[in-house]
Amino acid sequence: xxxxxxxxxxxxxxxxxxxxxxxxxxxxxxxxxxxxxxxxxxxxxxxxxxxxxxxxxxxxxxxxxxxxxxxxxxxxxxxxxxxxxxxxxxxxxxxxxxxxxxxxxxxxxxxxxxxxxxxxxxxxxxxxxxxxxxxxxxxxxxxxxxxxxxxxxxxxxxxxxxxxxxxxxxxxxxxxxxxxxxxxxxxxxxxxxxxxxxxxxxxxxxxxxxxxxxxxxxxxxxxxxxxxxxxxxxxxxxxxxx
Amino acid sequence: xxxxxxxxxxxxxxxxxxxxxxxxxxxxxxxxxxxxxxxxxxxxxxxxxxxx
Numbered sequence: 001x002x003x004x005x006x007x008x009x010x011x012x013x014x015x016x017x018x019x020x021x022x023x024x025x026x027x028x029x030x031x032x033x034x035x036x037x038x039x040x041x042x043x044x045x046x047x048x049x050x051x052x053x054x055x056x057x058x059x060x061x062x063x064x065x066x067x068x069x070x071x072x073x074x075x076x077x078x079x080x081x082x083x084x085x086x087x088x089x090x091x092x093x094x095x096x097x098x099x100x101x102x103x104x105x106x107x108x109x110x111x112x113x114x115x116x117x118x119x120x121x122x123x124x125x126x127x128x129x130x131x132x133x134x135x136x137x138x139x140x141x142x143x144x145x146x147x148x149x150x151x152x153x154x155x156x157x158x159x160x161x162x163x164x165x166x167x168x169x170x171x172x173x174x175x176x177x178x179x180x181x182x183x184x185x186x187x188x189x190x191x192x193x194x195x196x197x198x199x200x201x202x203x204x205x206x207x208x209x210x211x212x213x214x215x216x217x218x219x220x221x222x223x224x225x226x227x228x229x230x231x232x233x234x235x236x237x238x239x240x241x242x
Numbered sequence: 243x244x245x246x247x248x249x250x251x252x253x254x255x256x257x258x259x260x261x262x263x264x265x266x267x268x269x270x271x272x273x274x275x276x277x278x279x280x281x282x283x284x285x286x287x288x289x290x291x292x293x294x
Contacts, residue, residue: 033269037262042248052252059265099272106268110261117257215269222276229283239291 009088012237015228018221025218032211039204047201056114058204061189062212064107067135068170070100070216074142075167078160090156091231093163094146095223099216101139108132119183127176128184131169138166152231 040058047054074096081089111129112122123129142159149155177186188197189205197205232238251258 041258041262046252051254053254053257055251055258056261059261063265063268098275102268102272106265109264113257113261113264117254215272219272219276222280226276226279226283229280229287233287233290238287 009086011088011228011232011235014088015225018225022218022221022225025214025221029211029215029218032207032214036204036208036211039207044201044204045198050118053114053117054201056110057201058208060107060110060114061205062208063103063110064132065209066212066216067100067104067107067132068173069213070096070103071135071138071163071170072167074100075163078163081156082160082164087156087231088228090152090160091227092220092224093160094156095220095227097139097143097146099219099223101136101143103212104132104136104139108136115183121183124183126182126184127180128173128182131173131176134169135173138162138169142166 036058040055044055044058046052074093077089077093077096080086081093108129111132115124116122142162145162146155146159149158174187176182177184189202229238249255249259
């Protein structure tokens with residue numbers, strides 16, 4: 001186990017492994033997302049209350065899920081980097097931020113587009129929407145903080161603290177629809193009893209979420225390879241590899 | 243199914259298609275940005291090693 005961690009934690013090994021994995025992730029994500037899009041737009045039945053507008057669900061919920069998932073990955077990676085001083089973990093956290101920020105933006109934007117016909121407004125300052133907006137600012141703040149340091153090690157430490165403290169916002173986003181009154185509907189899938197959504201509407205959603213996860217796997221592989229090269233610019237393995 | 247009916251999305255065409263279009267845009271941007279991030283570092287690594 002420790003040997004495995006040590007091996008994976010070594011930049012040359014990780015660099016090669018990510019390079020081998022990335023194309024698989026990329027093609028799988030493309031197939032999954034296209035299949036889920038077709039299923040969600042064409043095959044899934046129309047909602048009896050929302051009509052075809054409910055189909056926005058298939059892009060809104062997966063991006064909202066990813067916005068939180070990527071943040072947790074980023075915070076865990078930053079924590080591992082802080083505790084065990086693994087540089088690769090800090091690099092992974094740094095690679096997560098722009099991807100997570102883009103998913104958060106997408107969740108907010110598609111939610112707003114969905115809100116207009118259903119709620120009659122693009123935006124309300126309620127707990128769910130506000131806490132998701134704070135998540136976007138956490139990502140942007142994380143990236144701004146990183147870029148304000150010239151020394152990557154200091155940037156790693158300072159930004160890790162922000163990432164770890166900010167993780168408190170993730171359960172707040174999730175439970176915001178239960179704790180406060182809001183226009184946003186409560187969870188229909190991630191709850192303990194059975195989902196309150198028809199299965200034929202649910203399957204394309206699961207497929208899209210898996211597609212987004214695999215897509216994240218692809219994006220993080222590419223960005224992490226870039227991060228590794230930048231941090232290892234004077235390393236011996238890199239010079240030997242050329 | 244009728245194509246015009248499909249594109250019309252039960253009267254919600256503007257909302258549904260702009261949400262899906264925006265998603266496609268963000269995914270493509272991510273793809274481009276992540277790839278560029280990797281390729282730029284590869285090129286600068288190559289430049290450094292040829293300068294040595």
